[in-house]
Amino acid sequence: MVNSFYNSKASNPNILLKLDLEKVYDRTEWRAAYKILNLMSFPEELIRWIKCCIEEISFSCYFNGEISRKFKSFRGIRQGDPLSPYLFIIMEEAISVMTRDYCSKKRMTPYHIKDTTISHQxxxxxxxxxxxxxxKSCKGLKKILENYCAATGQKINREKSEIFFPAKCQPDRKHRICSYFDMKEGSFPMQYLGSLINPRRLNSSHQNRLCEKVNKKVDFWAKQLLSQAGKSTLLNSVVSSIPVYSLSTSWVSEEHYWNYVETKLGVSFSYKETWKDGDWLREDKGYEKESGEKLIAFIANSLWQLWRNRNVMKFKEKTWGIKTMFSYAFEETMQYGGMVGKNRERSGSSMHNRNRYQEDQEGNCNDGCNVFYCDASWKNGNSAGLGYLIAKQGKWVLAGMAKGAADEPMLAEAIAMWYVLDNLRKKGWMNLIVRSDCELLIKMLNGESRSHWKICNLINKISRMKDVGVVCGWEYIKREKNNEAHNLSRLGLTEYLAYARCSSTGTLLLIEPTGLMVVFSLYPHLGQRGVQIVQVHARKGKSMYEQGVEDVEDAFSFFMK
Known part of the structure; x- marks a missing residue:
């Protein structure tokens, strides 16, 4: 196109007018934007929302060391606002419509090349x-520009706008057209969208502008190195690169590592989520062999998810969000933390059994729907406790608790629900009505709210429990109706309780690994924590009940002796 334009020999040659607008965002008139949105049949409700986003903004100035009172503007859209580029593009549709209208009414003649007509870009x-x-065409284009600027508030930058002519164009015609538009004549190559456009081949001389920019940078850096400040900058650069070698040869502290990463790369959600306090599970450190096998399964599962997502994207042409993919790895990492935390005693059987689901002595309940109550408690840090109860025909038939790991309450709730439901599925439990006091989690499971990226994989797994018949419904209940499960989850945060059973009398039996058995009541009004010790049985010596142990804290102290 440019080659044909430049070599044209017509008596009335074509012209290219490259337009530059001054401060396009700051000069935008709100009324023009609303009018164009109406003409383009945007919904009134959407236009009202856009008005709120644009007009409900105030500014303040920092003047003489003080911040002035806030004031509002009456035109302009903000730089950096995701809405601003769309509004500006929609407003530019006005100039495009006017240009097509003038061309269709023969008030302006566009550029023709063979069978193609081009009027604007x-x-x-x-x-x-x-x-x-x-x-005629020059008058029509000038009228379009005047109407557009008057309606939208835009202003043409005459100094940066240019008009390009063919090589055979007469000088007097060039001068007359440039004077009419009050713009200067441009010369090829023309720079448009960061590229050089030339009717002929580009040669090395056309890259002089790029070479000049590079030379200025090099000269600036060279001058800086000659000064004391430049030497200091060079020294800081060399010193800051030392941790790269240190990280590759030795294991440095977590704080030092993340300070370096944040400085160089900035903080990403994936960095710190996968860096968790914990030790590697090793068989020679006292952990049972089964735990090590589960670690292998975790790693294999993560690799399988990556391979599966790659095949889905390649063969089914479906995209997979980075946050969704990362959710799988994040979940597996949190399960590592649930097995072992930092500075924790290496007790193979007690730690492993504390997180295991215990065999049910009462049998399974497959007739009708059983009510499943679940809750989680969370401490600042990485500790979480889960508690659950199952009721059949108004009586407790199973209860339990465990200690896990989670870095926030919502994740603890999801892990608790998945952990218990997965074990109940393996034991043959079916038709459970799941009740929880975590309203947001229930909304996610019912599809009423979007899943957070950290737990989207867990939400998918829990939802599939309904497909296989383990769950027949999700229900939200208030905290006061879920006190029993909540109290069990708080007890699950301790180091000394292992698992629980419900007796026929409605009491809860908590069995500690060393052989102590404590009987708690499940009625929330009887104790400060919602539970109360009724009696304690021990293999040897006097029971805690005989020694005057009356509350939960004393019971825990007794366990520690």
């Missing part, structure tokens, strides 16, 4: 018009 605020260089 728009990309954000980079605008190029291609018209016939006669008086």
């Amino acid at each position: 728009l990309f954000a605020d980079d605008i190029v018009f291609a018209i016939k260089g006669n008086d």
